[in-house]
Amino acid sequence: MSYRNKNLISENVGIRDVIEKYMFLPEQDDENPRAYCPFHNLTSTPTQTFQIDDRRQQYHCEESTCNARGDMFKFVRELLSVTDHESIQIIAREHKIQLNLSPQEKEKQLLYNALEKANKLYRDFLTEDYNHGGKYSEYLKSRGITRNSILKFQIGAAPNEWNFIYDRLRNEFEEEVLSNAGLIIIRDDESYYDRFRNRIMFPWIDVTDNVIGFTGRAIENAEKTSKYINSPETPVFQKRKTLYSLGNALPHLKKEGRIIIAEGQFDAILAHQNGTKNMVIPAGTNFTLEHAYELNRRLKGITTLFCFDGDEAGNSSAKKIAKELLGKINGHVCILPPKKDPADLFLENGSGALNQYLEKSNSFFEIFFEESIRGIDFQTLEGRISHTKRIVTALREVPFAERINYINFIEGNLSIPRGTLSSAIDDSLGQPKFRSTGYWETRLIQELVSIMPDEPTLKHFSDLKLEESIHGPEAKAAFRYLVRKGNQFQTGQDMPLFRETSVNQVVTEITSSNEEYLLDRNILMRMFDITSSNLHKMGRNGMKLESLERTASKIITSHLHRLAVTAYDGRRTSLEGLIGMRAKLKELVKDIEPDKHQEKENRGEL
Secondary structure, three states: OHHHHHHHHHHHOOHHHHHOOOOOOOOOOOOOOOEEOOOHHHOOOOOEEEEEEOOOOEEEEOOOOOOOEEOHHHHHHHHHOOOHHHHHHHHHHHOOOOOOOOHHHHHHHHHHHHHHHHHHHHHHHHHHHHHOOOHHHHHHHHOOOOHHHHHHOOOEEEOOOOOHHHHHHOOOOOHHHHHHOOOEEEOOOOOEEEOOOOEEEEEEEOOOOOEEEEEEEEOOOOOOOOOEEEOOOOOOOOOOOOEEOHHHHHHHHHHHOEEEEOOOHHHHHHHHHOOOOOEEEEHHHOOOHHHHHHHHHHOOOOEEEEEEEOOHHHHHHHHHHHHHHEOOEEEEEEEEOOOOOHHHHHHHHOOOOOHHHHOOOEEHHHHHHHHHHOOOOOOOHHHHHHHHHHHHHHHHOOOHHHHHHHHHHHHHHOOOOOOHHHHHHHHHOOOOOOOOHHHHHHHHHHHHHHHHHHOOOOHHHHHOOHHHHOOOHHHHHHHHHHHHHHHHOOHHHHHHHOOOHHHHHHHHHHHHOOOOOOOOHHHHHHHHHHHHHHHHHHHHOOOOOOOHHHHHHHHHHHHHHHHOOOOOOOHHHHHHHHHHHHHHHHHHHHHHOHHHHHHHHHHOOO
16 A cells, blocks of 8 residues: 555655645755755754755755655654654645545544544534633633644534434444444443533544544533543554643644653643643553554653653552563652642643653663662661662663663662672573574584593592483483494494484484584683672672572573583593592582572472
């Protein structure tokens, strides 16, 4: 669809016609045909470096640090932070071009048309009410909403009638379309009635200017009915992805560098009315992970700032959102005075009312950190371990660039030795990263094959219990066979004796390889020592992860397989020494958490 519709638009609209709707363009025959670039001028000194090539239907910025270029679709996409599909819809709507639609898109278009018609009916009703000083317009005035804002946000009103929408649209749309759009509800007797009655109507409008749903706000008897009613989920209204007034906010977000999330339509409208044009609200007041992904898709890395009032419910919401979205977005929380929302502050103090609270906002991690140390006794080992578990788990979710700042902050505030948290996080993420266990198992068996001619017997390998570290069934079977045969193993005679085809394949592979598998033992030993040091450091500072023993075991196994194939000579000595190092690390774990280790020994788990 995209290519056909792009060609359709390009045949009917020029790039200059599209761009001049968003910015001033000099005439083609002007002495200086360049314009101020709308992209880099947001963050630097404005320069007239923006040109349009009418012949090629392309734009280009001559500023070397900007170098923006592309066609009309990319211009709209980059300027408004919309998708390619949305840029096509926006240009088509602005220039009244009928797009080629798929059957599914045609069904959605029917819903858009019905919702647009309903929105016009609601708006016309509010206009008439406004002209006569009716209750709906008077309510909006009492909430500080101006006439300009009513027009900007396309606010309307639904009269106190059961069939206001149904009676006016039933001849134009089938009942199924009106029902699927969320405008009417079917009764048990299969008759219909309007979903919204006697309410202020706030339309939800997407970034392509389609009406996709409504929120109806009761203005009387709110205690006896739901104060707010939203459209249901429909093919065009998906609450978990939708943000109210996002289309109004998008042009301002790149310049502001942040987006503000509030809870109600009045917050967003009064914010915009007072010059804060980067505020939106989620449908149903719950900001979801899908909302976060939607914002990151449009404006990757933008700061997302949540406003909550300072009562118990607001503080609880702040902690919940910080915990759920930590690491998913660059999130901050702004706590307002108790029982106050942004709309109240704008009404009381005007345009700058919110700024003092925004400046005092805390990041998600700071909120999580404060909550994690609440009630913890740092004088006890258990307290330090409990806190570190939480911190390490949280820091794993934070992007690396932010993580460094938080680690420095925490280590400084809690007097934790520098680098300790980084080591704990690395270990919890499975670092240092080794090759798969199967890879090293194969390497070990290859090494056994290579030393067979020099050893009178390989019985001592069994005595060292090296087999415990081999987990793959084929590798384990091959290992057992090779150890048993020792220097009597002969490829030509012994290969046919393997009954399992998979084992046969493993041994064939490892005995036919000519690759040299000797590694630098000194380098590996240094890696082993560093790992041991980090684990010991965690123990001394009471920072023991639940998975420490499991992590240590993986490290031991990886080193075991590595070191088992590295010795240039004295192979039996190096393998015996390696088993001794395994015991050493087990002792280290016992030192870190002796009580827990003793319990495991008593239960026979070690």
